[in-house]
Amino acid sequence: MLKTFTRFPFLFIFLLVAFSGLSQEKTLSRGSYSLEELLIILDEDYNLAYSLNTIPGDSEISILQDTHYSELFQLISNQTNVIFKKQGSTYTVTYQPPRQQKFSITGFARDHETGEPLIGSAIIIGGSYQGVVSNTYGYYSITLPPDSYKVVCSFIGYQPDTLSVDLKNDISHNFELSLRSSELAEITVSSKEPEYNIKSIIPGVNTLNLQTDGQIPYFLGEVDVIQGALLMPGIRTIGEDASGINVRGGEVDQNLLLLDESIIYNPNHFYGLISVFNPEAVNNIEIMKGFMPPSYGGRVSSVITINQKEGNDEEFSVTGGVGLVSARLIAEGPIKKKVSSFIVSARQSIADLSVLGNTSSGLSRNTAYFQDFNTKLNWKVNPSNTIHLSGYFGNDRNRTGFDAVRNWGNRNLSVRWNHLFGPRLFSNFTNTVSEYFYRITDPQEAGSFVGRSSIINYSSKADLALSISPQHELTFGAGTIYHRLLPGERIPFDENASSRPFSLDTENAFESSAYIGHEWEIGSRFTTLYGLRFSSLLNLGPASVYTYDPNQERNTSNIIDTTVYQKGDVIKHYYGLEPRISTNFILNNAQSIKASYTRTYQYLHLISNTVIPSPTDIWKISDRYVPPTRADHYSLGFYQNLRNNMFEASIEFYYKSLDNIIEYKNGANLLFNPNMETEILTGVGRSYGMEVFAKKNHGRFTGWVSYTLSRAELKVETPFPEQTINGGRYFPANHDKLHDISIASILKIGERWATSGTFNFSSGRPVTLPAGKYEFEGNLVPHFQDRNQNNLPSYHRLDLSVKWNGRQVKKDGSPKRYKDYWTFVLYNVYGRANAYSLIFRKSETDPNLTEAVPFTIFDSPIPAITYNFKF
Secondary structure (H helix, E strand, C coil), X not given: CHHXXXXXXXXXXXXXXXXXXXXXXXXXXXXXXXXXXXXXHHHHHCEEECCCCCCCCCCEEEECCCEEHXXXXXXXXXXXXXXXXXXXCEEEXXXXXXXXXXXXXXXXXXXXXXXXXXXXXXXXXXXXXXXXXXXXXXXXXXXXXXXXXXXXXXXXXXXXXXXXXXXXXXXXXXEEEEECHHHHCCXXXXXXXXXXXXXXXXXXXXXXXXXXXXXXXXXXXXXXXXXXXXXXXXXXXXXXXXCCCEECCCCHHHEEEEECCEECCCCEEHHHCEECCXXXXXXXXXXXXXXXXXXXXXXXXXXXXXXXXXXXXXXXXXXXXXXXXXXXXXXXXXXXXXXXXXXXXXXXXXXXXXXXXXXXXXXXXXXXXXEEEXXXXXXXXXXXXXXXXXXXXXXXXXXXCCCXXXXXXXXXXXXXXXXXXXXXXXXXXXXXXXXXXXXXXXXXXXXXXXXXXXXXXXXXXXXXXXEEECCEEEEEEEEEEEEEEEEEEEEECCCCCCCCCEECCCEEEEEEEEEEEEEEEECCCEEEXXXXXXXXXXXXXXXXXXXXXXXXXXXXXXXXXXXXXXXXCEEEEEEEEEEEEEEEEEEECCEEEEEEEEEEEECXXXXXXXXXXXXXXXXXXXXXXXXXXXXXXXXEEEEEEECCCCEEEEEEEEEXXXXXXXXXXXXXXXXXXXXXXXXXXXXXXXXXXXXXXXXXXXXXXXEEEEEEEEEEEEECCCCCXXXXXXXXXXEECCCCCCEEEEEEEEEEECCCEEEEEEEEEECCCEECCEEEXXXXXXXXXXXXXXXXXXXXXXXXXXXXXXXXXCCCECCCXXXXXXXXXXXXXXXXXXXXXXXXXXXXXXXXXXXXXXXXXXXXXXXXXXXXXXXXXXX
């Protein structure tokens, strides 16, 4: 070995030097370099693949000490967000922009004096179009990058509140707005910010401003939520004695009415002329008739959300009024200031309302009374948790001319928990109980009985909203409702009654849903809200379900089998996906175009025993023979504001197709029928129309005009000609009205007087007239053919009112504690005898002829006076 080293000494030295050179890696001296310079240096020894078009080559990189080339990769990545990825012998160089840190401003928008949430307040970043709207609880959340901002909160009729903030971390701020002093000198008929008409993403939304209700001439001076809604386009009723409303050609059961998230099944007192909602206990009313956000479902026509007031959390106050119809009293105040509050309201009719009816209608031979009670408790546990407890209890009592007594009413209870998981994630957890009941007592001597029916449901749901940024908000949630229906029960009035007890099977079902929605502001002009809702229904036993011969008409003589389901057994399972999308394209500050599509399923149906909806109607769950109704609703609208938002106008077009709508056989018997499926038919429907709305928002003279041109049509085809209606052709629905016009105007006269008027006109609704007659057991019986091929006379009515305010201030100029006002109303000014329906009877001049006689409720002017106070 030694000989080898001594023989080749130069070779050994050469190898030693070579290995020494390889072990000494290149280094870069300390200093400042641009990214481009470093990449060029590294590219000499490493094969780099990059493009300076996608990399910030001028970025400056500081090297604090001499650094090996191999260490430059990590150093560059740490200072520039450049990423090196080795692929074989090549290093691919890419740039990942840094994620900008953002912070949230969150809180509530409230009334400064009462603490009531200002639902729908606009929270805008000054100098930009960025902003959000407060939710149902007045909560808002807006997420922004660090900077200095001026945040403005505004609400119609209130003085804006401004927050100046240097945003460096998450902050919480509650806006407390005060009423404008100018509101005493003028009237505002909008309940949203003036630009809401342009910027809101949802078409077909109407909101009611309760501050103007005292000026609108309602029936007998009673301020009324539902009657106010009937002045809006696309919303109507069949007549003065009908329960419920029809929205865009829908049936009365196709509207989801929510009072503090609890379902109201019958919204009317006194035959539909007065609603169950005490307006002085209500904070906000919103009617969504063109688009349903993914969080709502279960009905196919509209959603009407009504939020009760939370109660003044600053001081105790009492509000009330006395009129010809009812007396009402509302008390509210703090339990602990700024922490908990309550509101309690009660209303009682003080006169028999039926004496107001036309004597020929038979209504005046009845007696009618009603009462209702509302309550709400609120507790702000801490800044992240609030609990709301709401209740409603109402009852109507009517005695007919035949001594039968009818009682009906709603009972509702809801418990809601608002929780903030963080500044960006708002949640609401709701549990409700809703009940509607109907009871009739007929004390006839022989067949006296007590009949009753009811529907009760228990619901639980969770709704969450994640504010990702001012451009993105994500909503999601899930819920379930347990329905329990008693379709009908009849028991003897007493031990002497000859009637036999009878009861229909109770119906049970679980209706469940889950949804997700995303509101995305794409630039300053385009916003979209899209989402998906999944709904399902499990119809459960116990029940006995009949099977009918599929080749024969469905009737009791064609029953071929009976299936008995035990408690909890699944009788039928329905489910469906409900996509939703709504878009808003803002043309400029005063114009926008909105379009939407909504699919909904309805698993609960109102079975009506009459053409006109009434309290006696019963509810039915979708089962083997009654499938859920499905609707696809398309809407397109153009919206315009004028004269610095003093005027607003809109025109909307809509088309709605419906599958599995419910109709009935000719002469259907629905009362206490254990085989109701033998009387029910299913078909398709369509409604389409145009709605025009123009409004003057504020000033001494305000008001609006609404016009609806529409059609609502049905088609029923079956394999059996006897059950096919009108030869399988489309025919008008019972509530179809081609034209509908409403005009409302309010004039402020001085500081203490205001006068107003409303005018309504609508085409007469369809009716079916007899095509002939035949004799049966000595009586002439009318024979009917095609349905709804004739119309009642047109409906029109003028109402006027005058409001006089008591003194609002003392002699020294300070505001009075006790405030009051009087309203004087003249309903049906020119005594129009509007036909409600037709009665067929033998002609008084020729007993061989049958004549159709118009049936009217009111045929003369009705004056009223009410006194209202607050202290």
